[in-house]
Every structure is written in C-alpha cells, then in structure tokens.
Amino acid sequence: MxxxxxxxxxxxxxxxxxxxxxxxxxxxxxxxxxxxxxxxxxxxxxxxxxxxxxxxxxxxxxxxxxxxxxxxxxxxxxxxxxxxxxxxxxxxxxxxxxxxxxxxxxxxxxxxxxxxxxxxxxxxxxxxxxxxxxxxxxxxxxxxxxxxxxxxxxxxxxxxxxxxxxxxTAPGAAATQAWLAGQGRTGDLAAAVDVLGDAPLKLFDADIPAVTRLRADTTRALDEAARGGADPAALAERWSRDEYELRLACIEAWLNARIRLSAASATGNIARQFELLDAMRELRREIDAPLNKSVALERWLWRLADADSNRAA
Ligand SMILES: [Zn+2]
Structure with a gap:
C-alpha cells in the first residue's frame, strides 16, 4: 500500500x-x-x-x-x-x-x-x-x-x-473510488466518498473503516431522532465532543440521501429538508468559529425532529 x-x-x-x-x-x-x-x-x-x-x-x-x-x-x-x-x-x-x-x-x-x-x-x-x-x-x-x-x-x-x-477539478465519485482501490485502500469506499466527498487525497489519508463506522452510527441515531425517539441534547453533547467535523459530514450525507429518496418517491417535505441541509452547511462553514458547538447542533436536531412531526401531522 x-x-x-x-x-x-x-x-x-x-x-x-x-x-x-x-x-x-x-x-x-x-x-x-x-x-x-x-x-x-x-x-x-x-x-x-x-x-x-x-x-x-x-x-x-x-x-x-x-x-x-x-x-x-x-x-x-x-x-x-x-x-x-x-x-x-x-x-x-x-x-x-x-x-x-x-x-x-x-x-x-x-x-x-x-x-x-x-x-x-x-x-x-x-x-x-x-x-x-x-x-x-x-x-x-x-x-x-x-x-x-x-x-x-x-x-x-x-x-x-x-x-x-x-x-x-475533482475526478468524480466513481473515479475517486477506483483510484483509492488502485492505491490499495480497502473498506466501504463508497460510504467514505459519500461522507468526505470527491476529494481523493483527503480520502487517501482517512481511516476508512472508522469513517464507515461513524457514518453507520450517525445514520442510526438520525433515523431515531427524526422519529422523535432521541434526546437531542444528549446526542448533541456527545457528538460535539468527539469527531465533530466528521460527524457533521455524516449528517450532511444522511440528509442528501434522504432528499434523494424523498424526490424519487415524491414523499416528505422536500423544502423543509433543504432548509435543514442549508442549516447543516452553515454549521460546517462555521466549524472554526468559537460558537458553542453542542448548543448549535442541539438546535439543529430539534429542527429535524420538528420537521418530521409536522410532516406526520
Ligand atoms: Zn530531477
């Protein structure tokens, strides 16, 4: 390798x-x-x-x-x-x-x-x-x-x-994945590209199994949070302390997948999901700002839970 x-x-x-x-x-x-x-x-x-x-x-x-x-x-x-x-x-x-x-x-x-x-x-x-x-x-x-x-x-x-x-210009997701495999990188390369983006050298340096695990954990927790089955404060507190930047990338990947699914099946409030996506991108842009990460993320998780309860109503 x-x-x-x-x-x-x-x-x-x-x-x-x-x-x-x-x-x-x-x-x-x-x-x-x-x-x-x-x-x-x-x-x-x-x-x-x-x-x-x-x-x-x-x-x-x-x-x-x-x-x-x-x-x-x-x-x-x-x-x-x-x-x-x-x-x-x-x-x-x-x-x-x-x-x-x-x-x-x-x-x-x-x-x-x-x-x-x-x-x-x-x-x-x-x-x-x-x-x-x-x-x-x-x-x-x-x-x-x-x-x-x-x-x-x-x-x-x-x-x-x-x-x-x-x-x-970035080579595209499929070409990035093929290049990583050619460099001897193994694991769920598609999941890693999904989270870290079409950024071959960033992916080359990443711990791909760790990214994959974090993505699976985030997906599980967000599915639960969207159903109102999670405690946003506890989740935000835990996520803000460990791998915050990568966690936000996982959240954005989860949202993108959800928007694709909603668009394909013509279900869910897509406008609201795009609002959540914009808010998440804002958090990622402010990653180096000295704001209270836990509070900002908790606010976002409450918005997620609200968005879904409104949809069900
Ligand atoms: Zn020379």
Whole structure:
C-alpha cells in the first residue's frame, strides 16, 4: 500500500501538468501561477511538481530522481520557498510574506529559477496580500510564485489578474473510488466518498473503516431522532465532543440521501429538508468559529425532529 502520493500518481492532475509542461517548453510559464484546485485534490502537490519541473536540470524534467527533484519533494530545496499559516493562526501574516519575498529576491543557488509557493493563498490577510502584490507587480527575474487555493474568489482581484490560472477539478465519485482501490485502500469506499466527498487525497489519508463506522452510527441515531425517539441534547453533547467535523459530514450525507429518496418517491417535505441541509452547511462553514458547538447542533436536531412531526401531522 502506497503511503506517499506524488503528483504523477494523481491522474486528475494530468491536464494541468501537461499545460505547465507546454508553457515551460515555450518559456511562457510567467511569474505567477494561480492553482485553483478542488479541496483534497492536490493543489499543493501540483505546485511542488511545478517547482520540480523548473528546478530539475535533467532533460526529462521533472525526473523525480535527481537531487533537485528530491529536495523539492522534501521541501528542502535551497531555491524553493513556501509560505503558509504558522502556529495556531489560520492566516498568513505580513511579516512572513516579507521574509518570503526577500528570500525570492536573492540570487538563485543553482543558477536557475527561484520558486515560491503560497498555500493556501486565501489565508493571506489584507496586509500580507498587499506585500505580495508588490512583488507580483515587479517580479525579480527568473522567479515564479505559485499561489494555491480552493477558493480564489477570496483573493484580491489585483492578485488574481496577475496570475496564469490552472484549474484542478475533482475526478468524480466513481473515479475517486477506483483510484483509492488502485492505491490499495480497502473498506466501504463508497460510504467514505459519500461522507468526505470527491476529494481523493483527503480520502487517501482517512481511516476508512472508522469513517464507515461513524457514518453507520450517525445514520442510526438520525433515523431515531427524526422519529422523535432521541434526546437531542444528549446526542448533541456527545457528538460535539468527539469527531465533530466528521460527524457533521455524516449528517450532511444522511440528509442528501434522504432528499434523494424523498424526490424519487415524491414523499416528505422536500423544502423543509433543504432548509435543514442549508442549516447543516452553515454549521460546517462555521466549524472554526468559537460558537458553542453542542448548543448549535442541539438546535439543529430539534429542527429535524420538528420537521418530521409536522410532516406526520
Ligand atoms: Zn530531477
């Protein structure tokens, strides 16, 4: 079973890799790349591969075997710089960007390119984005900066407009499942894709049997709660303390399945189920907000029980 995935293992990165190869051959890579990748689809892996493409000095670059390629993959190449949020912060700070652009302005160690990776680029705070913009406007020669983002709409338009955009799209549920099986992952892959979404690398790292167990437990409890047979307060208290994020993903998968069933059999109040789905997505978006998770989830469970009692009435 493979434990480390390279960009070349990920078939869905193929079109973007081909576009980069073509641009490199024509000496048209430009100074800035914006890698817009779906979550769990390897945007950062593609950025590292791009660094290998530019820093590898062999004919068949990237060879994935020379010292340049290996040091890039390990994040230890002297001409490769990465800036990301540090510590508990969810933001990339201006001081870190200043150090990053100063490093990029130095003379190349290997006599070729200097590569910078900003990941995730939408974590740049306003001051940091501004500091980076100055370098994008007047880039040092032979410098390429790759910005990696799942939601580039959060980046200032002034930054976006200066980048060559590469899009990486999730391969689809069936292809993701087949790829996972090909990487030696076993268990209920369909259930795992259903919960974690079409995000191959996230699934690759996940404990699939544990996800499957949690999904089955959640389904059982929600079926009961929808019939008014569960205690929302106790359930919310227990779920908010353990695997909260994954639990919410299981709840959303359960709701989606229920909506599909209602639509197919023309039963149930679909509008109300979509309201529940919207509310659940809101909870998932606020996962890092300092709200009382147990209270928020309990409120949602009461809404679920109400929705069903209204339907029965
Ligand atoms: Zn190489």
């Amino acid at each position: 493979a434990d480390v995935i390279a960009a070349t293992d990920c078939f869905w990165l193929g079109p973007a890799m081909q576009a980069l190869r073509t641009a490199h051959r024509a000496d048209r890579v430009g100074h800035a790349l914006l890698i817009h990748a779906d979550p769990g689809c390897g945007g950062e892996l593609l950025a590292t591969w791009a660094a290998q493409l530019l820093l590898c000095r062999r004919d068949a670059a990237p060879c994935n075997a020379c010292v340049d390629c290996r040091h890039c993959a390990a994040g230890q190449h002297p001409d490769l710089f990465v800036v990301r949020p540090t510590g508990d912060s969810l933001q990339i700070r201006v001081d870190d960007v200043r150090a990053f652009v100063a490093d990029l302005a130095l003379t190349s160690h290997g006599g070729g390119y200097r590569i910078g990776i900003v990941t995730p680029a939408d974590a740049l705070n306003a001051a940091a984005a501004n500091a980076l913009l100055k370098t994008l406007e007047e880039p040092p020669p032979r410098t390429v900066i790759a910005l990696v983002s799942t939601t580039p709409s959060r980046l200032p338009a002034t930054i976006r407009s200066r980048c060559l955009r590469l899009t990486v």
